[in-house]
Amino acid sequence: MMNNYFLILPEISLLLTGMLILFLDAFSKELGVGRKIFPMLAIIGSLLSALLSFLLIGNNETLFDIYKVDDLTAYFRILLSLILCFLVIGSHEYNDKKITHIGEYYFLLLTATVGGIVMVAGVELITMYVGLELLSFSLYVASSSLINDKQSGEASLKYVLIGGVGSAILLFGLSMIYGSAQSTFYNDIAINFLNGDFFNLEFLLVGLIFLIAGLGFKLSAVPFHMWAPDVYQGAPTPVTAFLSTSSKAAVIGLLFRLLGGPLLGVIEYWQPLIILLSVLTMIIGNLIAIQQKNIKRMLAYSSVGQIGYLLMAFVGLSSYTLSAALFHLSGYLATNLLIFIAIIIFYTKNKENSLINDFKGLANNQPFLALIISAGLFSLAGMPLLAGFFTKFILFQAIVQNGFLWIVVIAVTMSTISLYYYLQIIKQMYLFEDNDNNCVSKWNLTPSQYIASSLLFLLVIFIGIYGTPFYSFAEQSIMVLF
Amino acid sequence: MIPLENFLILSSILFCIGFYGVLSRKNAILILISVELMLAAVGINFVAFSSFYDTERYSGHIFALFVVAIAAAEVGLALGIIIRLFRERKTINIDEANELKW
Helix, strand or coil: CCCCHHHHHHHHHHHHHHHHHHHHHHCHHHHCCCCCHHHHHHHHHHHHHHHHHHHCCCCCEEECCCEEECHHHHHHHHHHHHHHHHHHHHHHHHHHHHECCHHHHHHHHHHHHHHHHHHHHECEHHHHHHHHHHHHHHHHHHCCCECCCHHHHHHHHHHHHHHHHHHHHHHHHHHHHHHHHCCCEHHHHHHHHHHCCCCCHHHHHHHHHHHHHHHHHHHCCCCCCCHHHHHHHHCCHHHHHHHHHHHHHHHHHHHHHHHHCHHHHHHHHHHHHHHHHHHHHHHHHHHHHCCCCEHHHHHHHHHHHHHHHHHHCCCCCCHHHHHHHHHHHHHHHHHHHHHHHHHHHHHHHCCCCCEHHHHCCHHHHCHHHHHHHHHHHHHHHCCCCCHHHHHHHHHHHHHHHCCCHHHHHHHHHHHHHHHHHHHHHHHHHHHCCCCCCCCCCCCCCCHHHHHHHHHHHHHHHHHHHCCHHHHHHHHHHHHCCC | CCCHHHHHHHHHHHHHHHHHHHHHCCEHHHHHHHHHHHHHHHHHHHHHHHHHCCCCCCHHHHHHHHHHHHHHHHHHHHHHHHHHHHHHHCCCECCCCCCCCC
């Protein structure tokens, strides 16, 4: 069988850029290159990867029996590459100021993106696991890269220890599923589970519980969420943004592949677990977010809550709910990235206490940034005309059609509650004067910061008003699963 | 031939000991060793299943090798982070790492 290496060009381009950055970083004195070149290279590499992924839409081929390049892979490739691109454009000034070992930092972000793509594309348990660990390991190191910051090291330690336990639990689950399906290839697992001929129920049940617990650690779903707020607070803000967008998206993509494919035959066994996880995550994530004073912790809990909405898609699993969830995922990622980039821009100029009070009077000092942050927060809460409303509406509608009205009632209640704590930030920005002058008055954004934030802002509005192209692409991507 | 159950019981015991260690130890390096115990349990599981059920492809054996390699990488990485923490605080007791809470 011929294997077409052109199909993995996006990953190759990301990895080669990473290698080049590492090489230039090691020999920067000899070659006489400055620090400015690393973000440039990372932007070029991720844009190239997104472009190549666009060209590869419509393929449906499996490489080496383990790596599937189809529209679902293409969707996640484009999402993850564009997230990385926007993140680097919006945050490179911040990184220049506050990050040690800048070359290695960009290398780690690139490998993390590759890991995320491999997780979604892999159709074999070993490949999937290696991708997952590539993503996690890169982020363990990246979250410790703040200069002279005790919190950053502590966040990284907590992340590596709890992440290690999480992946051990996930692996135990995988081994049990391997024991009951007797293969690591998704195709064979699906056939064996559907036939049910050699099928060991005890192994399967233990395996599913451990698998979902392990993925719950990676997703920071309640009750496995305790690491998330600490790591989000301690890590550098761009890494926090990456954690709450790319790493979540990749795990959700893995769930699409795994639950919509090989484990579809045993849906009656894992469905209750996902319902429990989703309801707990929605309720607890949103309720704890209310009392947070630290903006990064608050956004951590809010993203825990948002994961609950996404997990609902697997409750009444059909191609309709999955494509709605994929659409909601892209809207959520754009919105969340917008907020984080605005916060990164704010802390590039101001002292980083990460408190909600820092944003006092921002509407006077920098109206554009205040507008961007409020638009993002309203979109997360689900205000009409912004991405959050339209995508959430379609997701909830799809789940109601599958007969799970009660869970949607909880979700709507919780997203109303979430409006309260999002409004806390908006209140600080618009209603208070900056009396203690902890915010630099009247400053301007740099061109690259303008580009990143306004493009994302337009994207959020565009998805909210005219989301049809995104939705039809999501639908087309989900078709490959069924 | 030793029955499959024996391997599974051994691996479950190892996994539980490892998990207990993670929950009860205060020293970061001992927690890391406990995580390694959990991964060793997983390796036993994979090898046992693959030699009982998957005798054509032995995917489980390969998976066990990958687990060992990735666990080694994880230890290297975690030790680096622990060293950083030690430089800052002169201790690797995880109870002292208490700046981030609530």
